[in-house]
Amino acid sequence: MPELPEVETVRRALERRVLGRVITDYEVGRPAFNRPIPAEALRGLKGSRITAVHRRGKYLLLHLSQGGRLVCHLGMSGSISFSGDEGHVRFRFTAGGVTVRIHDPRRFGRVGCRLPELGPEPLSPAFRPDSLFSALSGRRAPVKALLLDQAVVAGVGNIYATEALYRAGIRPDRPARRVTRAEAGRLCREIKLVLRRAIRAGGTTLNDQAFKDPEGRPGRFALMTAVYGRETGACGHALKATARPIAGRTSLYCPRCQA
DNA sequence: TTAAATTCCTGTAAGC
DNA sequence: TGCTTACAGGAATTTA
Known part of the structure; x- marks a missing residue:
């Protein structure tokens, strides 16, 4: 299950592959996650450049040039891949020719733009x-x-x-x-x-x-x-x-x- | 206010 | 062998 180290591993891979790239396309899976992806999160997504790839707790944050951000949580069965397996794709986007797929058989994951109130990052000095x-x-x-x-x-x-x-x-x-x-x-x-x-x-x-x-x-x-x-x-x-x-x-x- | 229970969901493994 | 059942768990929501 994706906890902080798994999400951090994914973050680093995303940073290597899509940081600075422009999103040219996206597609919402059918069915998508248990909770629908809010329209607000998808608005202006096409044509946006990914300006930063951050992590907060178990959440991935893709910051976008148009000011918004995409917040992803992998739930307990979610994963992200650049190639291979096409099964259980709930959301996909293409940036700079790289296709990023979020797979999630159990559909507990989520994509949106809001982040809940979270405690300190355990690896930061704030966690004492x-x-x-x-x-x-x-x-x-x-x-x-x-x-x-x-x-x-x-x-x-x-x-x-x-x-x-x-x-x-x-x-x-x-x-x-x-x-x-x-x-x-x-x-x-x-x-x-x-x-x-x-x-x-x-x-x-x-x-x-x-x-x-x-x-x-x-x-x-x-x-x-x-x-x-x-x-x-x-x-x-x-x-x-x-x-x-x-x-x-x-x-x-x-x-x-x-x- | 806090804590426990419930809900979502399906692949896997155990049991009959 | 083939079917049924239990189990796994993150977080939001509901109940106590």
Whole structure:
């Protein structure tokens, strides 16, 4: 599933291929996403030059010369490709002769021009131990539910929340207000570390399908996870799932290393 | 105010 | 072998 490292991998590929190019054509898939693409997002798209390719959390932002922008979210099954597979194309555009296709079998993705309120970028200096600690303090919800909340920190999903909590030694179902200041500091550092590593690996590709970068290459981080998608943790202990899912996600942890 | 549940959707895998 | 069922999850929305 595309989380921050996967989206960043896509962003870099888009930057290489379409930055500075003029959009000559676009087409909305039938059916498109669950939510229709607002007319506002498509207005003036043809003839616009792509002046910047940015990322905010899990959102991709294509800034356009005519002042607007295209905001894309890949949902959980979305991917972008420059060539090959034509299946489940929900939106496509051509810029400078390069065709960019957004595929999304489950149609959870979105294209528009609005960005919701998001928490700090986890890799920026704005995401600090003390700010994470204050976001957690007083909250009864499980700490993992808050990491998945995009208003607390932008871009973290199930894979990287699971990994960071394991590395920080914190059980995912611990009430957030029971996380100490020191632990919040460790958690903050581990989130940054795991995201940086995953970006370097080109993201996480589970199984054979799942995520591929726009050139069709799988990410290599699945081979490096300590917990996610495993039965035994990197510590060598058997992993357990929490009694109930957290924020609707199955949550693995090590009963011996995480408290 | 916060938190939990529900909704969207379909490819994959497990079970009978 | 072939069918049915459960499961996966990001974020918006609804309910408690």
